[in-house]
Amino acid sequence: MKSIILYNKLIRDNIPSIISREGKSCTIEQLDTESFRVELRKKLVEEAHEVQDAMSKTQLVGELADVLEIVETLMKEYEISELELEEKKLDKRLKNGGFEKRLFLVSVSEEGDENE
Numbered sequence: 001m002k003s004i005i006l007y008n009k010l011i012r013d014n015i016p017s018i019i020s021r022e023g024k025s026c027t028i029e030q031l032d033t034e035s036f037r038v039e040l041r042k043k044l045v046e047e048a049h050e051v052q053d054a055m056s057k058t059q060l061v062g063e064l065a066d067v068l069e070i071v072e073t074l075m076k077e078y079e080i081s082e083l084e085l086e087e088k089k090l091d092k093r094l095k096n097g098g099f100e101k102r103l104f105l106v107s108v109s110e111e112g113d114e115n116e
Contacts, residue, residue, distance in 0.1 A: 009046070010039040037077055044070045 011028075019026045031039060047066045054060040075085065 010036075010043045033077075037074075040070060040074050040077065044074070 010031075016026055016028055044067065047063060047070060051060065051063040051067060054063050074080070075082070
């Protein structure tokens, strides 16, 4: 009996060939621009979860490489230059700082209205 596993997700260009070499078949679709952009964003979140779950440096490097590939594809898709991204990163660092101090926000308290 033939089993089918549904994935419904963005894949890298060579995955259909890899599946075929394994003696399996797959159904693929080519996405239009808007659908591709939506799926790239979903893929970024998927890969970010895999970064979170990485248990070794080797796994982490592999997952970060996937994230970088997606970020670079998003940049290309939206015509964002490396300079534009770097400038925005530096602007945010100047405004909000970086992560060098390893700060972890536990809570924020607000003073209540004195009439309450």
